[in-house]
Amino acid sequence: MLIGLIGANIQRSLSPALFADFCAALDIHGHYHLMDTDLLPGRRLADLLGAAKTAGFAGLNVTYPFKEAVPALLDDVSDEARQIGAVNTVTIGRDGVTKGYNTDRIGFRRAFEERFGREAVAGKTAVLVGAGGAGRAVAFALFDLGVASLAVSDKNEAQAAGLVAALAAHHGPERCRVERDPVSALADAAGLVNATPVGMTGIPGMAIPPDAIEARHWVADVIYSPLETELVKAAQARGARTMGGAGMCVHQAVEAYRLFSGVMPDVARLHKAFAEAASRREEEK
Numbered sequence: 001m002l003i004g005l006i007g008a009n010i011q012r013s014l015s016p017a018l019f020a021d022f023c024a025a026l027d028i029h030g031h032y033h034l035m036d037t038d039l040l041p042g043r044r045l046a047d048l049l050g051a052a053k054t055a056g057f058a059g060l061n062v063t064y065p066f067k068e069a070v071p072a073l074l075d076d077v078s079d080e081a082r083q084i085g086a087v088n089t090v091t092i093g094r095d096g097v098t099k100g101y102n103t104d105r106i107g108f109r110r111a112f113e114e115r116f117g118r119e120a121v122a123g124k125t126a127v128l129v130g131a132g133g134a135g136r137a138v139a140f141a142l143f144d145l146g147v148a149s150l151a152v153s154d155k156n157e158a159q160a161a162g163l164v165a166a167l168a169a170h171h172g173p174e175r176c177r178v179e180r181d182p183v184s185a186l187a188d189a190a191g192l193v194n195a196t197p198v199g200m201t202g203i204p205g206m207a208i209p210p211d212a213i214e215a216r217h218w219v220a221d222v223i224y225s226p227l228e229t230e231l232v233k234a235a236q237a238r239g240a241r242t243m244g245g246a247g248m249c250v251h252q253a254v255e256a257y258r259l260f261s262g263v264m265p266d267v268a269r270l271h272k273a274f275a276e277a278a279s280r281r282e283e284e285k
Contacts, residue, residue: 002056003260004033006048006070007063009202011036012225015061017277018253022265033057046073053096059260060090064197067104067133074098080105084140085166086133089256101259104137107252108222109144115243116218120190122146127185129153129207130195131163134222138195139163143171151179151189154196183212191218199229206231215239224249227278250274 001023005015016032023030035048045066052060062070067086071077074090076099081087087100112121126147128139131154142150150167154160160178167176179185186192186208194207200223208231213219219235224245232242250270257265 001028001030001058001261002033002052003030003059003061004035004048004052004057005061005063006035006037006045006066008037008065009197009200010034010063011039012201012281013063014224014249014274014277014281015253017280018250018270018273019257021270021273022253022257022261025266025269026261026263045069049073049090049098053092053098057092059092059256061256062088062090064133068136071100074100076100078102083166083170084136085162086136088133088137088252089259091259101256102137103252103255103259104134104222104248105141105144106255107248107250108138108220109141110251111243111247112141112145112220114247115220116191116241118145120218120241123148124190125149125151125185125188127151127153127179127182127189127192128195129182129192130222131156131160132195135193135195136163136166138193138222139167139176140170142193143167143175148175150176151182151185152176153179153182153185182208186212186217189217191220194219194221194223194229194231197223199223199231201225204230206234210234210238213238213240218242221245222248224278225281227282246274246278 019032081102089101218241220243
C-alpha cells in the first residue's frame, strides 16, 4: 500500500513511523512517501496529486499549506470536509477517482476529550488563533465539544472572517466572532488553541504572549514537532493545563488509515508507536 504526505517543512513528520506500525500490525507491505514542497521547488499541488495517482497510491495525507486548496482538485469531497472547507486526507480509488475527507476534526475532538474532557469547554468561551486549514477543523471540533462561544483570531482577518461566516451558518452568528485582540479575549475565556504554524520546528515564536495565560486556563497546540512548543512550555510554567499536537496526530491518523484500508487501527498501539518514534527523533537531534 502506497500512501504519501504533501506539505511544506515535513521532514521531521512522524507519519511514516505511524504508517509503518499500522502495516506491521496488519502484516502488509506499505510505504509512506514524503512530498515536501520545500525540497521540490516548482512542483505544484496538482502535479503531486497527479503523480500519486499515476504511481498507484491508495491515498494521501495533506498538511500545511495545502488543506484549503486541495478540495478544488478532487473528484468528490465528503460533506464534513465541505462544511469545514479543508481536506487533510485523500483516498484514491483503483480507477483514479479521488475523494477528500477531514480527519483533523475528529482527531482534535478525541484528543481533547482524552486530555481535558468535554467539560473543559462545554458551555464556555474559547479562543482560537489560526483560521487556516487546521484552524477550521479545530473550530468545528470545538463546537462538537459544546463550546458556547468562540473568538477566532488570525493575522489574515479575511481568513478569520471566512471561518466565522462558515461557523455562523451552522451554529448561529451569536456564538462566534472575529477577534483582533486574542490577549483580551483570553481574559474571559476558558482556554486557547494555537492552530498556526508558529512554534513549529523551523518557525520559532509564540502565537500569543505567555503572560496572557493564567493557571485556570487550558492551552492546546496542534503542533507536534516539537512535542512541546514554547507556548506549551510557557503555559505549563504558569500552571495551566496543556495539550500538544501528539494526540490529534494519532487520532487523525487512526481515521485516515481506516479510510485508506477499511480496517480500524489499534489506537493504543498507534499511541505507543508515536511515542517511540518521537523518542527516536529526539535522540537524532
